[in-house]
Amino acid sequence: MPGFKLSLGFTIFYLTLIVLIPLSAVFLKTFTMTWEGFWSAVTSERVVASYKLTFGAALIGASINAFFGGIVAWVLVRYRFPGKRLIDALVDLPFALPTAVAGITLTALYSSNGWFGRYIEGMLGLKVAFTPVGVVVALTFIGLPFVVRTVQPVLEDAERELEEAAASLGASSLQTFLRVVFPTILPSLMTGFALAFARATGEYGSVIFIAGNMPMVSEITPLFIITKLEQYDYAGATAIAVVMLVASFFMLLTINLLQAWARGKSGK
Numbered sequence: 001m002p003g004f005k006l007s008l009g010f011t012i013f014y015l016t017l018i019v020l021i022p023l024s025a026v027f028l029k030t031f032t033m034t035w036e037g038f039w040s041a042v043t044s045e046r047v048v049a050s051y052k053l054t055f056g057a058a059l060i061g062a063s064i065n066a067f068f069g070g071i072v073a074w075v076l077v078r079y080r081f082p083g084k085r086l087i088d089a090l091v092d093l094p095f096a097l098p099t100a101v102a103g104i105t106l107t108a109l110y111s112s113n114g115w116f117g118r119y120i121e122g123m124l125g126l127k128v129a130f131t132p133v134g135v136v137v138a139l140t141f142i143g144l145p146f147v148v149r150t151v152q153p154v155l156e157d158a159e160r161e162l163e164e165a166a167a168s169l170g171a172s173s174l175q176t177f178l179r180v181v182f183p184t185i186l187p188s189l190m191t192g193f194a195l196a197f198a199r200a201t202g203e204y205g206s207v208i209f210i211a212g213n214m215p216m217v218s219e220i221t222p223l224f225i226i227t228k229l230e231q232y233d234y235a236g237a238t239a240i241a242v243v244m245l246v247a248s249f250f251m252l253l254t255i256n257l258l259q260a261w262a263r264g265k266s267g268k
Contacts, residue, residue, distance in 0.1 A: 026242060027242060029234060029235060029238040030238045030241075032235055033235045038239050042242075046215055046224070047221070049215075050220055050221040050223075050224045054220045057139050057220075058139055058201045059197060060140075061196065064140050065144050065146070065192070066189055068144075069144050070185070072148050073152040073155055076148070076152060078155070092149075094141055094145055099142070099203070099204070100206070100209070102138070102142065103138060103206040103207065106138055107209045107210045110129045110210065111128075111130075112127065114129070116128075128210075130211065132211075132217070134210035135207055138203070142200065142203055142206055143195075143196030146195040147196055150189070150192035151185050151188050151192055153188075154185050154188040158181065158185070163180055163181065166179070190258050194251060194254050194258055195255060202222060202248070203220075225240050
C-alpha cells in the first residue's frame with residue numbers, strides 16, 4: 001500500500017518516544033543498583049505485604065467481576081426492559097469517572113457513617129473503608145466495564161439457532177447454557193477477567209482514599225512507589241516499578257493468548 005514506509009516509520013518513532021524510552025529509563029535507573037540492593041528493595045517485608053494486597057485484591061475483584069459482569073452482559077443482551085439504555089450507559093461510568101472522584105465517593109459510601117457502611121458495619125460487623133476490603137471494593141468498581149464490554153459483543157453475535165436446536169433435542173435451559181452458551185463466551189469472559197485484573201494491579205487514584213494506606217495492612221504497591229519517590233529513593237522506586245512492569249508484561253502476554261484462543265474458538 002502507498003505510504004507504508006512513512007507510516008511504519010512514524011509508528012515506530014511514536015511508540016519509541018511514548019512507550020519504549022520511558023520504560024527503558026525505568027530499567028536503566030534500576031541497573032544503577034547492585035543485585036543485593038535490588039533484591040533487598042523488592043523483597044522487604046513491607047513491599048511483599050503490598051504485593052500480596054495488590055495482586056490478591058486485584059484477583060478477588062476480577063473474579064467478582066467475571067461472575068457478575070457476565071450476568072450484567074447477559075441481561076443487557078438477552079432481555080428488554082425499561083431503563084435498559086441507562087443501565088448500559090452506567091456500565092461505562094468507571095471509565096469516565098475520574099479515579100479520585102470514584103475513591104472519594106466510595107469512601108463516603110462505605111465509611112462507618114456512610115450510607116452503606118453504617119449498615120454493613122452495624123449488621124455484619126464488617127468494616128469496609130480504610131481496610132483491605134475497601135481496596136477490593138474499589139478494584140471491583142473500576143474493573144466491571146472490562147468484563148461486560150468484552151462478553152457483550154460475543155453474546156450479541158452468538159447463534160441462537162444452536163440454543164433452539166439444543167432445546168428441541170430436550171435440553172433444559174441450564175443444560176443449554178452450560179453446554180452451548182457458556183463454552184462460546186468462556187474465552188471472552190477470561191479475556192475480560194485478565195483485563196480487569198491487569199487494570200486493578202496498577203490502580204492508584206480510587207484506592208488511596210478508601211484503603212487507609214496503613215503499612216503492612218492496606219498499603220498498595222503503586223502507593224509504595226509514590227512513597228519511595230517522595231523520599232527521593234528513585235532507584236528503590238524504579239526497582240519496585242520493574243517488578244510491576246514485568247508482571248504487566250506477563251499479563252499482557254496472557255491477554256494476547258486468550259484473544260488468540262477466542263479467535264480460534266470462533267473460527268476467525
